Each structure stands twice: as C-alpha cells, then as structure tokens.
Amino acid sequence: MANENTLPMTTVAGAPVANNQDSLTAGPRGPLLLQDVWFLEKMAHFDREVIPERRMHAKGSGAFGTLTITNDISKYSSAKVFSEVGKKTELFTRFSLVAGERGAADAERDIRGFAVKFYTEEGNWDLVGNNTPVFFFRDPLKFPDLNHAVKRDPRTNLRSAENNWDFWTHLPEALHQVTIVMSDRGIPASYRNMHGFGSHTYSLINAEGERFWVKFHHVTQQGIKNLTDEESAAMIGADRESHQRDLFDSIENGDFPKWKLMIQVMPEADADTYKYHPFDLTKVWSKKDYPLIEVGEWELNRNAENYHADVEQAAFSPAHVVPGISFSPDRMLQGRLFSYGDAQRYRLGVNHHQIPVNAPKNPTNSYHRDGAMRVDGNQGRTPSIEPNSYNRWNQQPTYADPAQAIGAVADRFNFRDDDANYFEQPGILFREKMDDAQRQVLFENTARAIDGASQATIERHIFNCTQADPAYGAGVRKAIEALQASKG
Numbered sequence: 001m002a003n004e005n006t007l008p009m010t011t012v013a014g015a016p017v018a019n020n021q022d023s024l025t026a027g028p029r030g031p032l033l034l035q036d037v038w039f040l041e042k043m044a045h046f047d048r049e050v051i052p053e054r055r056m057h058a059k060g061s062g063a064f065g066t067l068t069i070t071n072d073i074s075k076y077s078s079a080k081v082f083s084e085v086g087k088k089t090e091l092f093t094r095f096s097l098v099a100g101e102r103g104a105a106d107a108e109r110d111i112r113g114f115a116v117k118f119y120t121e122e123g124n125w126d127l128v129g130n131n132t133p134v135f136f137f138r139d140p141l142k143f144p145d146l147n148h149a150v151k152r153d154p155r156t157n158l159r160s161a162e163n164n165w166d167f168w169t170h171l172p173e174a175l176h177q178v179t180i181v182m183s184d185r186g187i188p189a190s191y192r193n194m195h196g197f198g199s200h201t202y203s204l205i206n207a208e209g210e211r212f213w214v215k216f217h218h219v220t221q222q223g224i225k226n227l228t229d230e231e232s233a234a235m236i237g238a239d240r241e242s243h244q245r246d247l248f249d250s251i252e253n254g255d256f257p258k259w260k261l262m263i264q265v266m267p268e269a270d271a272d273t274y275k276y277h278p279f280d281l282t283k284v285w286s287k288k289d290y291p292l293i294e295v296g297e298w299e300l301n302r303n304a305e306n307y308h309a310d311v312e313q314a315a316f317s318p319a320h321v322v323p324g325i326s327f328s329p330d331r332m333l334q335g336r337l338f339s340y341g342d343a344q345r346y347r348l349g350v351n352h353h354q355i356p357v358n359a360p361k362n363p364t365n366s367y368h369r370d371g372a373m374r375v376d377g378n379q380g381r382t383p384s385i386e387p388n389s390y391n392r393w394n395q396q397p398t399y400a401d402p403a404q405a406i407g408a409v410a411d412r413f414n415f416r417d418d419d420a421n422y423f424e425q426p427g428i429l430f431r432e433k434m435d436d437a438q439r440q441v442l443f444e445n446t447a448r449a450i451d452g453a454s455q456a457t458i459e460r461h462i463f464n465c466t467q468a469d470p471a472y473g474a475g476v477r478k479a480i481e482a483l484q485a486s487k488g
C-alpha cells in the first residue's frame with residue numbers, strides 16, 4: 001500500500017497525467033480546449049459515479065465474516081456448507097433500511113434488511129431476509145404497491161401517512177408485520193442488536209433425497225436493544241449514520257458482532273396438516289411445534305476496504321441456493337426468485353456476478369457469454385455449445401431436487417381463502433409476548449406513525465387491531481385521541 005501511494009498519477013489508459021490542477025485553456029483567461037482529454041476523462045467518469053440505488057433497501061451497511069458450523073444437521077441437508085462441525089465458510093452481510101433512499105437516517109422506524117451471502121464450495125448461498133419473521137402480504141403482485149405506499153407521495157414528494165396506512169389497513173394480513181414494526185422492536189439500536197430471519201419457508205434436502213421444510217433464524221449474540229421514538233429523534237439529530245458508524249467501528253475495534261444460525265425444521269408431510277399455512281409469509285411457526293435447532297455461529301470480522309466496490313455493488317438473490325437447500329411454493333419467494341436478478345441486471349449489469357463481492361469462490365463453468373462489462377476473459381476459446389463431443393461442462397443430474405407434488409389446476413387462486421386467519425398471530429403477539437409497558441409503547445408508536453392519515457384509515461386500522469384483540473383496538477384508539485387532544 002505504502003509503495004502504491006508514491007506511484008505517479010495516470011489516466012485510465014495508463015498515460016502520465018502532467019497536470020491535475022489547471023485545465024487547458026486558450027490563454028490564461030480564455031475558454032477550455034476540447035483537447036484537454038484529462039479534463040474530459042475525469043469529468044465524464046465523475047458524471048457516471050452514481051449507479052441506480054436499490055429500489056428498496058437503498059441505505060445499508062455491510063461487512064465480511066465467517067460462519068462456523070457448531071452442530072451436525074446433515075440428516076436434514078446435504079449442503080456442503082453444513083457438512084462437518086467446525087467447518088468454516090466466508091460470508092458477506094449487508095444490513096439495510098427498507099423505505100428510505102440512500103441518504104435516509106439509520107435510526108428511522110422501519111424494517112431492517114438482513115442479507116447474508118455464504119461463499120460455499122458449491123456456489124453462493126444467499127439468505128436475503130429481514131429483522132422480522134413475517135411480511136406484509138402473501139402475493140408478490142402487491143410488492144410494487146407496498147413500495148409506492150411507503151415511499152414519497154407523487155405530488156408533495158413527502159412520505160405520506162395516509163398513503164402508507166391506507167394501503168396497510170386494506171390488507172388484513174399486514175397486521176402481524178405492522179404490529180412488529182410499531183412495537184418496541186421497531187427501531188433497533190444498531191444492526192448488531194437485532195435478530196435476522198430468512199422469513200420464508202425454504203427446503204432442506206438430505207443425501208437420501210428427503211425434503212424438509214425449514215425456516216432460518218439469525219440470533220444476535222449482542223442482545224436485543226431498541227430505541228424509543230424519542231431516542232431515535234435525538235439520535236437522528238446527532239448522527240444520521242448511527243448504524244453504519246456502530247457496525248464499522250465495532251469491527252474496526254476487533255469487537256466482532258456474532259449471530260447464531262438456527263433452523264426450525266418441519267417434516268415434508270406436516271405441511272398438509274399444520275394448523276397454519278406453511279407457506280404463508282404473514283405467519284410464523286410456533287417454536288413449541290418446531291423448536292429452534294442450532295446450526296452454527298457467524299461473525300463479522302472485516303470491513304470492506306471500499307464501500308462502493310463491495311457494499312453498494314453487492315447483489316443478493318433468494319434464487320442463489322446450493323445443493324441441499326431449495327425453495328418452497330411460498331408465492332412471495334417465487335416472485336422474488338425473478339425480481340432480484342432482474343433488478344441487478346438493470347442496476348449493475350448482466351455480468352454483475354463477476355464483481356468480486358458477488359463472484360463465487362469456486363470455479364464457475366456456465367456457457368453464458370458476452371454482455372456489457374464482461375471482464376473475465378469471456379471463457380476464452382471454449383466454444384459455447386452443450387451438448388458437445390468433448391464431455392465438457394456437463395449438467396450434474398445427481399444434484400437435482402427431488403420431485404415435488406403440486407396442484408394441477410392453474411388459476412388466480414385467492415390466497416385469502418386459504419388460511420384466512422390473519423388476526424390470531426398478531427393477537428398472540430399482543431397478549432402473550434408483550435407486557436403492559438410494551439403494549440403501551442405499541443399504542444403510542446402507532447398513534448404517532450398514523451398521525452396525518454384520514455379518519456377512515458385510522459378507523460380501519462383500529463377495526464383490524466380489534467379483530468386481533470379488543471384491548472389492542474381500544475389502546476390504539478385511546479393513544480390516537482390523546483395525541484390529537486395534545487395537539488388541540
């Protein structure tokens with residue numbers, strides 16, 4: 001590094017830059033000359049420094065780390081990443097806010113994104129989750145609407161409580177997620193102090209080809225810590241980058257944050273009889289029914305040398321699974337299998353898998369060729385044909401997923417007809433997982449967040465809360481009335 005710093009300045013073509021202070025002009029007070037190619041190169045590059053931000057999860061922080069397996073789960077999955085206790089796998093994690101743009105303040109009330117890329121010997125496995133185990137709805141067709149609801153109003157260019165809550169309250173299935181976001185856990189104190197969840201049901205497949213349904217959990221070893229609305233306002237006033245600073249500094253100081261990787265495992269056949277729809281992203285599986293099983297522990301131990309190179313250009317996708325880990329029929333997951341790669345082909349380009357943070361550590365032998373920014377030699381002289389006469393880069397049938405039974409009738413089935421019990425789990429969360437103080441925090445956070453929405457929207461929300469528990473509806477109403485009274 002020290003030597004590099006003393007090397008002379010060059011253009012991108014490697015030619016010496018003679019003067020980086022004065023542009024080339026016609027006379028000391030005259031206009032610039034088109035011949036100042038250094039000026040042209042420098043300005044043209046600068047004009048293109050910004051890449052499109054992620055449509056959701058634009059503000060984020062990331063770091064590299066290591067997973068260590070602590071428990072043998074090979075009876076559930078043949079994935080090599082889990083193959084032996086003590087096995088280590090490099091990883092990259094990016095945490096994020098969801099609704100805000102790249103300049104958003106870290107301490108806002110919002111869901112936190114929790115994306116982990118494991119560089120396994122069988123390819124990259126991306127677990128692209130959140131700090132909540134559920135989501136607002138069950139069909140990916142609603143995702144662009146959510147985005148429009150939580151982002152800026154088209155006319156005022158302001159975030160709008162009415163747009164946000166009008167949308168949420170029309171979806172009864174959103175109440176579970178809304179309750180979590182409005183609860184005392186709605187503003188984590190830092191990225192280190194929160195759990196993560198794969199959220200969807202995925203599959204694990206063992207060496208015998210048996211499938212198990214699985215949910216992934218990351219359990220923080222730093223303890224859960226949250227901010228109140230008041231603390232968050234003070235934090236944002238003092239430091240808009242509080243999560244970035246906390247994560248970066250703790251890693252830089254050798255205080256490596258750690259999470260335990262845990263799973264809930266459901267035998268394949270249970271899916272037909274379990275009391276909750278097993279592929280419904282608005283519901284959790286009870287830990288009494290499917291207890292947490294430890295898999296390993298991972299830590300973040302290295303900051304990126306360059307934020308843009310690694311954190312901004314990171315491309316995670318739920319489609320990135322490895323043998324022994326697979327999908328489920330969860331409609332939301334199915335929709336995401338398309339959306340991420342599609343977004344990244346637009347945001348970063350068709351060859352974004354070659355960017356070092358995204359490149360697998362194992363050799364890749366696909367027949368994809370060409371495209372913008374192909375920088376790896378494009379597989380040289382290897383002809384891009386398969387089948388071929390040379391036994392070159394053949395498909396690997398031993399890795400095929402076991403066959404899966406699916407319904408035979410294609411239609412636009414109304415998911416609301418299939419396990420329409422949307423209020424039971426938010427009711428359980430409200431009654432059994434919160435104490436009186438936490439319930440009061442939930443009421444008051446909701447009142448502040450919904451403030452500014454129309455009375456009709458407020459009444460719709462109170463109606464939904466009342467379905468979960470009459471005390472939930474009544475508490476929210478009282479808090480809203482108290483807030484309105486305090487404002488006269």
Ligand code: HEM
Pocket residue numbers: 053054055056057060094095096112113114115128129130135139140141143197198199200314315316332333335336339340343344347
């Ligand atoms: C980012 C789509 C639901 C977690 C993104 C991006 C897209 C997207 C297009 C930006 C990708 C990029 O430019 O690199 C969708 C769609 C969804 C959905 C269509 C529903 C159908 C979810 C759910 C979760 C989630 C349910 C969590 C369980 C994330 C995270 C990121 C992200 C963590 C940021 C990844 C990073 O740090 O780069 N989503 N999403 N999304 N999404 Fe989703």
